[in-house]
Amino acid sequence: MMGEKIREFIAKSCMTMDEERFDDYLALCSGNYRYRILTFSPDIGREMTWLDLDASGMHALLNMVPQHVRLQGKLRRHASLYTHEERPDHVVSAVSSLIVSHTALDGETKIFASGQLQDRIALEGDELKLVSRDVLLDTRVFGPGSHVPI
Amino acid sequence: MSRSAAEWARQPNLPKDHYLSSDIYRDPDIFRDEQRLLLEKVWKFACHESEVEQPGDYRTLTYCGLPLVVIRGEDRKIRTFVNVCSHRSAELVRTPRGNARRMVCFFHLWAYDTYGNCVSQTRDVGYEEVGPKKEACGLRSVRTEVSCGLVFINLDENADSLESFLSDSLDTLREALTTEPLELFHYHSFKVNANWKQWHETNMELYHEWGHVINRRQGVSSPGYHDRYITVGKNGHVALPPYRVSYSNIPGWEDRDRNNFPGLAPGEIRAVDLFPNTSIIIRGTAMRIDTSTPISPSLTLMEFRGVGLKRDTPEVRAERIRNHNQYWGPFGRTLPEDGFFIESVERGNQRAAHYSVISRRENFGAHDDAALRGYYAEWSSWMGRSASDPKVPASNEGRGQ
Secondary structure, rough: HHHHHHHHHHHHHHHHHHOOHHHHHHEEEEEEEEEEEEEEEEEEEEEEEEEEEEEHHHHHHHHHHHHHHOOOOOEEEEEEEEEEEEEEOEEEEEEEEEEEEEEEOOOOOOEEEEEEEEEEEEEOOEEEEOOOEEEEEOOEEEEEEEOOOO | OOOOHOOOOOOOOOOOHHEEEHHHHHHHHHHHHHHHHHOOOOOOEEHHHHHOOOOEEEEEEEEEEEEEEEEEEOOOOOEEEEOOOOOOEOOOOOOOOEEEEEEEEOOOEEEEOEEEEEEOOOOOHOOOOOOOHHHOOOOEEEEEEEEOOOEEEEEEOOOHHHHHHHOOOHHHHHHHHHHOOOEEEEEEEEEEEOHHHHHHHHHHHHHHHOOOHHHHOOOOOOOHHHEEEEEEHHHHHHHEEEEEOOOOOOOOOOOOOOOOOOOOOEEEEEEEOOOOEEEEEEEEEEEEEEEEEEEEEEEEEEEEEEEEEEEOOOOHHHHHHHHHHHHHHHOOOOHHHHHHHHHHHHHHHHHHHOOOEEOOOOOOOOOHHHHHHHHHHHHHHHHOOOOOOOOOOOOOOOOOO
């Protein structure tokens, strides 16, 4: 039961981002939200943090997205919930496998990124809130890049 | 008024060094000549010295088609070798970085030391009759020199020294690069669908900043932006004079008034573009080094390094990383846009363009095209042909001949 709820919640977070309904995405996040994109570089032998935003930083970034010169086309996030564990503090740790596809304006689709979502999701009454999301990327080469987070 | 096809194809009515032929971006013969006459002759940034900090530390790269390994020797000197075993030509080291006081070929276990000497041939009795002796089986070396912690290679064994090539180009960054030990915290790369020169053009022409919403809000509108003057130095290198930028006018960003690189005022930006394909940019707290490897006329490997001070506390490092990635990470605000700009230019050059214009004159002010004109004067001197009319056969006068 809880697993289904968590799966739907993570799916909603992906769909709102896919559809660039940023306000709806942010409504899923708690006030102390933390979002990070992390990856390991074999080139320098270090963990790298490519984005590290709190709730207001995420809000500011998403607000400016329409003003940027952007990757054209559509990103679609495919998250499959692998494990979830409810902790005594009513926070669920969830791990999902992630594939992000990019479909260009001419209709050609390619894999954009592969990785994992590590989420902490709080049970606030009947509501779920995303407390933190770590995107652990295997992919480190994206073409020029993206203004929209994963 | 729009132009007819003939008018569109006509050479611009400008001085010859104030426009560029699109052939320099798309013609495969020119690309081959660039490899032979220019890229194999000039110094190329390979890595930062901190990437090979300890004896045996190595870093691999491919340049002009050659697989290379940069390695710090037991004597702490940094050397570069072609990363191919002398025996049956397998790659010697097979990871982008590592440590190997003996580079042992994984195929038949021949081994080489950090000086490039072959120190072991497996069951060497087999070579006693006709050879070769291991003394004749050293690795092919590639010239390597270091300046301000930046490791450069040159495929031309007769090239002038790195010091002569760089001249005084790094002076504006010398304090930042040399006062304290530095180390990398960031590396990413991508293959951009564009000619290699376009990235460096974009680094040199600052009016592309009108295309970045971030720069429109803060850089271009900062006091003094247009009151600074670019320096076109020797050998095609370009330095941008320091100026200060306010960062906090971007929502969610902080001003860079602390933890700046040595020698920089709070929020100051400095940049040097080294001919032909390396740029070093410091925005107060964050340093980026980018360099390219041409793959084909329309495909280029871009590499980006983020650099901090080795003594950074975790908190300072986190701030530096954040500041770096706000602009320059794969999810940053400006670097992806530069990629989209030049991929678009590439499509125009491949399909329709004949000429592009580099005729802005603002007394060497920030938006003057003098940097690009200086770059292509240097390019022409190596190539023995002009960038505005490059189909004229290369003359024997080119330095690369």
